[in-house]
Amino acid sequence: MTGVLLASAWLAIFLFLAHRLSFFQLPGLSRWEISALLLLKVAASGALWAVYTFHYTDRASADLFKYFDDSAIMHDALRTHPADHFKMITGIGDDDPAIKENHYVRMNNWYRQYEGNLYNDSHTMIRYNALLRMVSFGHFSVHAVITAFLAFLGACAMFRALLPVLPGKERALAAVLFLVPSVLFWCSGVIKESLLLLGLGLLLYSWMSMVRGRIRSSHLALLLFSLYGLLFLKFYVLLCLLPGLVAWTWSARTGHKGAWWKFLSVHLAFVLIGLSVHLVFPGYDVIEILWTKQKDFIGMATGVNAGSFVMPDPLEKNVWSFVAHVPHALYTTLLGPMFHPGAGLPGMVAAIENGFLLVVLAWMLTRTGRIGRDQLDLVLMCIGFAGLLSLVIGWTTPVMGAVVRYRAPMIPFLLVAALALMDPSRMPFRSTPRP
Numbered sequence: 088m089t090g091v092l093l094a095s096a097w098l099a100i101f102l103f104l105a106h107r108l109s110f111f112q113l114p115g116l117s118r119w120e121i122s123a124l125l126l127l128k129v130a131a132s133g134a135l136w137a138v139y140t141f142h143y144t145d146r147a148s149a150d151l152f153k154y155f156d157d158s159a160i161m162h163d164a165l166r167t168h169p170a171d172h173f174k175m176i177t178g179i180g181d182d183d184p185a186i187k188e189n190h191y192v193r194m195n196n197w198y199r200q201y202e203g204n205l206y207n208d209s210h211t212m213i214r215y216n217a218l219l220r221m222v223s224f225g226h227f228s229v230h231a232v233i234t235a236f237l238a239f240l241g242a243c244a245m246f247r248a249l250l251p252v253l254p255g256k257e258r259a260l261a262a263v264l265f266l267v268p269s270v271l272f273w274c275s276g277v278i279k280e281s282l283l284l285l286g287l288g289l290l291l292y293s294w295m296s297m298v299r300g301r302i303r304s305s306h307l308a309l310l311l312f313s314l315y316g317l318l319f320l321k322f323y324v325l326l327c328l329l330p331g332l333v334a335w336t337w338s339a340r341t342g343h344k345g346a347w348w349k350f351l352s353v354h355l356a357f358v359l360i361g362l363s364v365h366l367v368f369p370g371y372d373v374i375e376i377l378w379t380k381q382k383d384f385i386g387m388a389t390g391v392n393a394g395s396f397v398m399p400d401p402l403e404k405n406v407w408s409f410v411a412h413v414p415h416a417l418y419t420t421l422l423g424p425m426f427h428p429g430a431g432l433p434g435m436v437a438a439i440e441n442g443f444l445l446v447v448l449a450w451m452l453t454r455t456g457r458i459g460r461d462q463l464d465l466v467l468m469c470i471g472f473a474g475l476l477s478l479v480i481g482w483t484t485p486v487m488g489a490v491v492r493y494r495a496p497m498i499p500f501l502l503v504a505a506l507a508l509m510d511p512s513r514m515p516f517r518s519t520p521r522p
Contacts, residue, residue: 089224089226090223090226090227090228090229091228093223093224093226093228093229094226094228094229094231094232097229097232097233097236098129098232101125101232101236101239102122102125102126105121105122105125105239106118106121106122110243110247111243113243113246113247113250113257113261114250114257115257115258115260115261116257116258116261124239124242124261124265125235125236125239127265127266127271128235128236128238128239128242128265128271128275129231129232129235129236129275131235131271131272131275131276132231132232132234132235132275132276132277132281133231134272135151135272135273135275135276135277135278136151136227136228136231136276138433139151139152142433147195148391150212150278150279151276151277151278152227153195153196154196154209154212154213154215154216154277155216155227155230155277156195157194157195157196157197157213157216158213158214158215158216158217158219158220159220159225160190160193160194161175161176161190161194161213161214161217162217162220162221162225164189164190165221168189168190171183171185171186171189171190174186175190175191175214175217176214176217176218178210178214194213196209196213197209197210197213208279208319208320208321210319211279211282211319211320212278212279212282215282216230216277219233227277230277231276231277234275234276234277234281234282235275235276235281237281237282237285238274238275238281238282238284238285240285240288240289241284241285241286241287241288241289242264242265242274242284242288243288244285244288244289244291244292245264245284245287245288245291245292245499246260246261246264247292248288248291248292248294248295248296249291249465249503251295251299252461252462252464252465252507253462253465253503253506253507254511255511256506256509256511259506259509260503260506263499263502263503263506264499267444267498267499267502268436268440269437269440269491269495269498270284270495270496270498270499272495273491273492273495274495274496278492279320279321280492280493280495280496282316282320283317283320283321283324283496284496285316286313286316286317286320286325287313287317287324287328287496289309289310289312289313290310290313290314290317290325290328290332291332292309293306293307293309293310293313294310294332294336295335297310298335298336298339298340299339323476323479324476324496326357326361326475327472327475327476327479328472329357330350330353330354330356330357330471330475331350331353331354331467331468331469331471331472332468333353333357334346334349334350334352334353334354334464334467334468334471335464335465335467335468337349337353338350338460338464339461339464342460344460346460346463346464346467347467350464350467350468350471354471354475361373362374362406374404374405374406374409375404377402377409377479377482377483378402378403378404380482380483381399381401381402381482381483381485382401384483384484384485384486384489385398385399385401385485388485388486393429393486393488394429394434394488395424395427395428395429395434395486395487395488396485396486396487397419397423397427397485397486397487398485399412399415399419399485400412400415402482409482412481412482413478415481416477416478416480416481416482417474417477417478417481418481419480419481419484419485419490420476420477420478420480420481420484420490420494421477422441423481423487423490424437424438424441424487424490424491425437425438425441425442425445426438427487428487429487429488433488434487434488437487437488437491444498444502447502448501448502448505451502451505451506451508451509452505452508454509454510455508455509455510456508456509456510457510458507458508462507462508465503465504465507466504466507466508469500469501469503469504469507470501470504472497472500473497473500473501473504476494476497477494477497480493480494
């Protein structure tokens, strides 16, 4: 009961902020509609909790709970070893053997079975939950409400970043960002994808605001915060988006001329730099990292007998093998959940949604018209991000259930690209901005 009361109090605070702060007043939507969208995010967070409580009952293997449970050890150190707690929360000086012996080895998920040179993003989620415990007093429902609000904040920031390029499409943009079922489900609960939506939204908002106008300290602070967060959450998602942002900036600063070759050249440059980075930093061979991730994922999936596992053709540790597997990687990410659904209701729902999204995308593309150069830039940025992320997911993830989750933050970008191509006069409804 205490947890419910605390969560309700936090929800009341967030509803008040959404109703009063100008940042959350999204053009084309009423205040009550915005509040309803926040409540929907909280409900989706609760639905994710219910699925991992009553359907997938192995708490030790559920991302929703395993980092929350480990965070209790870090939080308890605040009372018994406050200096250790500070070091663990910040990561400054946490390589002390005493901290490992007293705290880290007691956690089930601080160390991975296969540790490499890359940052272990599990640390970020454990630290995040440990910070929330200072206000949740260990009640998971509070974590669920706060995380849903942060994801809602990220979606609002993304709305504000993209709106200037999509005039007259406010309500359609809100539907794309807030109402897609898999995005709503996977980007609302206490898992990485929710914080990923926050980071992507703040990055787009701060970056585009700075390019469009004068640089403000608040925008710069948000930019640094989002870059730092994405770097330690899922850095490969950040790397997939950066080429598009750089190319969009280049095109915007030069009058949106020659967008196609600018986007192609920037993406090619990023790929070549990525393939060559091991020459400077030997431990960061992109090809070997992706090859290892696929191998480890196959081993994990076969070890637990994953229901939606589809055995891929193993990659080889060379560029040409990855190039040859490009069609299969795109097929896995974009169509795999529809043609290889797992057993039971979750697999069926994912397959139905995948088919529905294809129908919606096809319908949107039948209503295209002449677009401006700024809309073309947005389309190219979204397609570039979705394409790169689809390849990374498709190369490394042979479990369709995981694909549905990992691609969730990418789905809005595909729909936004189609929305940018649509002729406003051929849409079934048009938005009337509200004061």
